[in-house]
Amino acid sequence: MKLRDIGEFGFIERISQGCLIRPDNVVKAIGDDAAAFKTAAKQITLVTTDLLVERIHFLRKATSGFSLGYKALAVNLSDIAAMGGTAREAFVSIAVPEDCSIQYLEDIYRGIKSLAAEFDVNILGGDTAHSTVDLILNIAVTGIVSKSEILSRDKARTGDVIFTTGFLGDSRAGLHLILNDIETRSKKHRDLYEAHILPHPCLREGRYLASKKLIHAAIDVSDGLSADLGHIVKQSRVGAAVYAERIPISQNLQSFSQKFHFDPIEFALAGGEDYVLLFTVAASDASRIAHGYQKQFNKPLFAIGEITDSGSIELIDREGNTKPIIPSGWDHFKSY
Numbered sequence: 001m002k003l004r005d006i007g008e009f010g011f012i013e014r015i016s017q018g019c020l021i022r023p024d025n026v027v028k029a030i031g032d033d034a035a036a037f038k039t040a041a042k043q044i045t046l047v048t049t050d051l052l053v054e055r056i057h058f059l060r061k062a063t064s065g066f067s068l069g070y071k072a073l074a075v076n077l078s079d080i081a082a083m084g085g086t087a088r089e090a091f092v093s094i095a096v097p098e099d100c101s102i103q104y105l106e107d108i109y110r111g112i113k114s115l116a117a118e119f120d121v122n123i124l125g126g127d128t129a130h131s132t133v134d135l136i137l138n139i140a141v142t143g144i145v146s147k148s149e150i151l152s153r154d155k156a157r158t159g160d161v162i163f164t165t166g167f168l169g170d171s172r173a174g175l176h177l178i179l180n181d182i183e184t185r186s187k188k189h190r191d192l193y194e195a196h197i198l199p200h201p202c203l204r205e206g207r208y209l210a211s212k213k214l215i216h217a218a219i220d221v222s223d224g225l226s227a228d229l230g231h232i233v234k235q236s237r238v239g240a241a242v243y244a245e246r247i248p249i250s251q252n253l254q255s256f257s258q259k260f261h262f263d264p265i266e267f268a269l270a271g272g273e274d275y276v277l278l279f280t281v282a283a284s285d286a287s288r289i290a291h292g293y294q295k296q297f298n299k300p301l302f303a304i305g306e307i308t309d310s311g312s313i314e315l316i317d318r319e320g321n322t323k324p325i326i327p328s329g330w331d332h333f334k335s336y
């Protein structure tokens with residue numbers, strides 16, 4: 001069955017079921033001219049949006065509808081997490097080519113809804129259109145955060161400890177497996193593959209860290225450690241020193257790197273799409289934050305370096321040799 005068999009409104013009817021996860025603040029959901037929902041005073045509203053274009057961001061033949069929808073929402077939720085917020089409402093717009101089945105479209109919404117349900121996010125609308133060749137998917141998400149807890153990229157201070165909430169580089173390895181048609185059934189490959197196609201946004205972690213009111217600067221790692229730390233360094237007008245041996249590399253990425261002859265540190269620095277949080281905190285608060293986090297989530301934070309006043313980012317290797325890191329992650333327009 002194709003979109004033209006049931007029409008736009010038939011399609012909306014099909015996908016609107018199960019979209020209202022948290023109806024308490026909703027005035028008008030899907031079906032009116034605009035969505036209407038209540039927000040509270042003393043709260044900041046966050047809005048983020050992400051556009052995925054077939055052949056630029058994903059290959060439809062290599063991507064299930066479920067994982068496409070899931071990831072499209074996950075990347076938006078990760079941005080809300082980086083601001084310390086709670087995600088609230090989502091809007092999904094899609095341009096559908098003739099050769100795309102209703103089954104695939106419904107799978108996209110299944111993926112979106114499964115993650116929306118986990119994080120209490122309503123799907124309140126969007127738009128549907130035809131496309132001549134490629135599938136295009138846009139999701140916008142709103143979130144809330146109190147004025148006193150909002151996180152941003154521009155408040156890192158010299159002497160801060162730089163932390164990440166998880167492994168870096170796995171997603172890039174997963175992409176290598178996909179692009180080179182390497183099997184992803186074995187446990188080692190499966191985890192890397194899933195790190196790429198089903199990234200889990202750190203909303204709970206971001207909210208926890210923001211609530212401590214001790215975090216100076218934060219960002220989510222979407223473009224790669226070097227590029228995203230580069231954003232913090234530039235916007236905070238500071239520098240950074242990163243210790244190569246402290247960058248968290250998973251066992252899976254270690255064995256992948258040996259097998260396929262890659263440098264895992266390169267994947268961590270320039271890979272991107274890890275969707276862990278990267279943040280800075282005063283050295284005097286660092287161990288308190290790290291212990292509290294470990295207790296709360298039963299997993300560690302990774303201290304990878306410190307903020308300096310150098311104005312650039314340096315990588316320090318095991319022997320103490322220093323080399324400059326040029327922010328080199330994914331840039332949509334420079335990559336062509």
Ligand SMILES: [Mg+2]
Nearest residue numbers: 079082220222
């Ligand atoms: Mg981001």
